[in-house]
Each structure stands twice: as structure tokens, then as C-alpha cells.
Amino acid sequence: MVDEAALVKRCLQGDAEAIRALVDRFQTEVFGLCVRLLNHRHDAEDVTQEVFLRVFRSLRRWDKTRPLKPWIMGITVNRCRTWVSQRQNRPESIEYLGDLANDPATDDAAELAREIRFAVAKLRSEYRTVFILYHEQGLAYEEIAQVVKHPVGTVKTWLHRARLEVLERLQHRGMVAKDT
């Protein structure tokens, strides 16, 4: 936290190296979340850029007693939500599938991972957000609650339902046995 506070202070003073360090630290997670929520790589780059502009515009309002990552993820989720509401629903992008082509399913585990990603992409927005923040970003329940601005109990419920829906789809696709 002290390290983050010092970095933020330098960013507010206009230190270009500090700004670059902050972007480097969170860029991959922000971009990864944008890709999963928007299902479109090019849009994800645009939104990532927009997220960091907003982060630096409102950096003074960050609470130093709290970690920086949930705050930035919250901005990311909001921007993605706005982006989605401003455009028509796009089908899953070929560009997105192109990422998978570079990493072909060579074995059952990889194929299962790909099926999980497709199943997660089909989830409703809030379930998908919570699922990705927990399983991919590694945030705790309290941090996810801060990001999505809902109570911890609601976050747990959404995560449970997201898991059930993903499992149902995997079972439907034959990736997981229905009953063991």
C-alpha cells in the first residue's frame, strides 16, 4: 500500500516514469478483463486506453487506505458496461477466436479451458464479471464487492450461479459428466 501510495504521488506530480510504471503494472489485467467482458480485442484496446485516462483524471480521489487494483478494476467494469450499452451486441469476434488459434487445444485440458471460456462468455453480465474477477483476476470477495458495488453476499450468490451455469454448459457439450 505504501508502495502504491508513493507511486500515485509521483504520478500526480507529473512524473512520466511513474505514469509508465503504473500503466505497466495494471495494463495486462485491465486488458484481460476488457477482452473477456467485451469479447472484442480491438474494442478492449480502446476501452483499456479510456480506463487509464479516467484513472489518471480521478487519481486524486483514490482512497490511500485501500488497494489500488480493485479501484482500477471498478473503473474498468464501468467503462465496459458503458461501452456495451452504447453498441449493438456483437457476435463472438473472430479476432478473439484468433487468440485461441495461436494456442490450439493440444490436449484435453486445453480444450476444456477453451470450452470454459466460451461458456463464461455466454453468462449474463454481472455473473460473468464476478466469475472473471474471482477466477482470473484473483480478487477476494470483499474486493469484488467494492468493484461491482454490491454486498459480499450478493457477490457470492452471483459466483455460485455463474459456476452452475458454466457447469451446465460444459455438461451439455459433453466436457463434464452429468453425474459421477
Next chain:
Amino acid sequence: MQQRLDGDPVCDQDAIAAHLLLCPSCRAYYQAVQLLEGSLQEVKLARPRPDLTERIVAQVLAERRHALRRRRLAGAVVGMAAGLLLVIVAGRFWPSPSQPDSVVVPLAKNNLIEEERPAPRAPAARTSLLETGEAVVALTRQVAGETLGRTRLLLSPVSVAANLDNDGIFADFIEVPARSMRQVGQGVSAELEPVTDSARRAIDLFLRDLPPATQGNQTGL
């Protein structure tokens, strides 16, 4: 079971284990979620293009410079407006340096007291300047008029004085250079004021001593 899946400490691990042995649906769910979590570790986070960082940093710095420029411009405009307002207010309400007016109020025939009026509010700077200018012009006209008048007075006795053999004194002034009448009058008036006064007194005495019949035929005075 949710807590166990989340890795949180669970109160009764034995009870959960016993239930999983007995309940097929819970067992299936538990095993599927474990499989899911294991598979998710294989999911790689999508990586952005390498130049995205530099693009973002460049845009952030450009926006910051633009915001600073806007703040400085706004500050300059506000400062100028405040200064202008201050000058206008100061010019309007700055007190006049002149002494308060004194007004003589007759209290009785021989007892006069002076009553001070409060100093009038200083007019605006522009109005003061205009009034001052007008006063100067009026005063100049008055002085020029008086000077011309005195010059005319001076010129009249010249015709009389010429008979009194005083050509030498006035001949220099009859030779008028190419200047305005006002300048000539001012110069003549300034230089000959004591002379004109003496001449007037002399002529008055002369006219007083003349007999009545001769006085009726006097001209030019």
C-alpha cells in the same frame, strides 16, 4: 461447500466429507467445480500489443499538459478581470484631495461663521478631466478677451499719443509679426500692463482738466 471451494476455513470438514459421500448431486458439483478451477489455471490472460503502454502514457501526458494550460489561461483571465474591476471601483470611490468646501453662513450682521460642507464626492476620473479641460479653455478665452480688450485700449490712445509726440514708444508694437492676434495680445498685455495703467491715469487727468465744451468733442476714448 462454497467456503471449502473458496478455500476459506470451514468449521466442520468431517461433516462436509460425509455428505459428499452420500449426496451424488453435491459430489458432482464439487468435483466439477474443482475441475473448473483447475482448468481455469490453464486459461491465459489475453495480452495487449506491446505499443499500447506508450500510447496510453503519451495520451495521459498530453491531456495533463492541456489541462495545465487551461488552468493557467483561466487564472490569467480572472486576474485581469479582477484588476480591471479594482481600477474602476477605485476611480469611482477614491476621495478627492481638495479641501472641503467652506460656506459662509450669515448668522447675524456682523457675526459670520463658516460652515464646512462635506467634500463633494470626487467625480469619475474621466468627468474630472473633461471639466478641467473646459475650465482651462474658458480661462484662456477670458484672458485672451481681456488681453485683446486691453490691446484695443492701448491702440486707441496711440492715435492720441501720436499727437503728443510719443511715436518712439508705440512704433515697435505697431509692427506686428505674423502671429495670431491672441498671442500678440498676450505678449503686449504682459509687457505693457504698467505702461497702460499709467497712460490711462494720465489721460483721465487730462480729460478731467478739459473745459466742458472741449470734452463734448473728444473722440476715441
